[in-house]
Amino acid sequence: MNTILVTRSSMPDYEEYCEEIKDLWESHWLTNMGVKHQQLQTELEKLLDVPHVTLYTNGHLALENAIAAMNLPNGGEIITTPFTFASTTHAIVRNGLKPVFCDINAEDFTMDVTKIESLITDKTCAIVSVHVYGNICNVEEIDRIAKKYGLKVIYDAAHAFGVTYKGKSSASFGDASMFSFHATKVFNTIEGGAVCFSDDSLVQLLNDMKNFGIHGREEVAFIGGNAKMNEFQAAMGICNLRHLDEAISKRKLAVERYRSHLENVEEIQLSPIQKNVESNYAYFPVVFDEKKFGASRNEVMDELAENGIGARKYFYPLTNTFAAFHGQYDVSKTPVALYISKRVLTLPLYEDLTLDDVDRICQVIMKCKK
Numbered sequence: 001m002n003t004i005l006v007t008r009s010s011m012p013d014y015e016e017y018c019e020e021i022k023d024l025w026e027s028h029w030l031t032n033m034g035v036k037h038q039q040l041q042t043e044l045e046k047l048l049d050v051p052h053v054t055l056y057t058n059g060h061l062a063l064e065n066a067i068a069a070m071n072l073p074n075g076g077e078i079i080t081t082p083f084t085f086a087s088t089t090h091a092i093v094r095n096g097l098k099p100v101f102c103d104i105n106a107e108d109f110t111m112d113v114t115k116i117e118s119l120i121t122d123k124t125c126a127i128v129s130v131h132v133y134g135n136i137c138n139v140e141e142i143d144r145i146a147k148k149y150g151l152k153v154i155y156d157a158a159h160a161f162g163v164t165y166k167g168k169s170s171a172s173f174g175d176a177s178m179f180s181f182h183a184t185k186v187f188n189t190i191e192g193g194a195v196c197f198s199d200d201s202l203v204q205l206l207n208d209m210k211n212f213g214i215h216g217r218e219e220v221a222f223i224g225g226n227a228k229m230n231e232f233q234a235a236m237g238i239c240n241l242r243h244l245d246e247a248i249s250k251r252k253l254a255v256e257r258y259r260s261h262l263e264n265v266e267e268i269q270l271s272p273i274q275k276n277v278e279s280n281y282a283y284f285p286v287v288f289d290e291k292k293f294g295a296s297r298n299e300v301m302d303e304l305a306e307n308g309i310g311a312r313k314y315f316y317p318l319t320n321t322f323a324a325f326h327g328q329y330d331v332s333k334t335p336v337a338l339y340i341s342k343r344v345l346t347l348p349l350y351e352d353l354t355l356d357d358v359d360r361i362c363q364v365i366m367k368c369k370k
Ligand SMILES: *Cc1c(COP(=O)(O)O)cnc(C)c1O
Pocket: 058, 059, 060, 061, 084, 085, 087, 088, 130, 156, 158, 159, 180, 181, 182, 191, 192, 193
């Protein structure tokens, strides 16, 4: 019996990658916005249909810089979600800003937009929302609220690469969107990330920010860090982009197979098929409520593990319960997020996952039902 991991990175053929990096042995130009970096950036601007893309060495630094570029007041409050990866909340706190946690909705796990306005104070300066599992946030309502109160909007779109809503790219919403190209994501550059935006005045700022604040040849304009994507990462991205459509189609087949087994099981909850959304099939989360299904999320996870199948409590724990924050946030204020985080499991999903594997995974799950 083969082991099935929860994820497996997409990679081009070995020969294709070697061919792509061959030039680097000619140029000896390995980083600092070289030819591959420029090429990938241009290709992504086209693919994601957005005026500007800035590439980063990882998604987290991309998000930190995107927030920093908004020039928000020190100590300002940012309305955000605790149902996310550590990165989202950390990027806010590491910028000297204060996360104010908004609950999520129980249907698609994105921010519950009906709860945002009651959290706004005179210190609120921005909204950082997450397209969880590739589910698109209620971007219209977030946009309306942001305009009404003069707030910046930054999307953590780490899960939403290539997703469109009403035909518009997920990269086009808010003041900026961050993507992660980490090895585990739908599209990877080994590690990597990007900020997408349309404001021309941010181009130079973000480019300087990821390069120590160096502006031109001799001027260091501010105290920036180092977060540049290198040429080997960009080469991996160029190769993986050639196979992106195929990777997403294969994921789609796996997701459809999962749905065929699990969609009619009333005792569990699946992520919805969102209206007007073209998905990237990034994750397959399932919510197991012990009171309905008879087995808890942890029991299902253990049973899968015994059968050599990986699954992930994603996202658990909520970021507003992290030891790092020493109990300063009241988790009872985000009850839906708490409920989901205690019951959700993401099942294996990657382009090479076979339909037989999906069948086997679903069999093990259904055996847990009492
Ligand atoms: C992966 C991820 C990040 C961070 O991206 P890295 O490229 O790993 O730094 C941020 N937010 C979410 C929701 C993610 O899934």
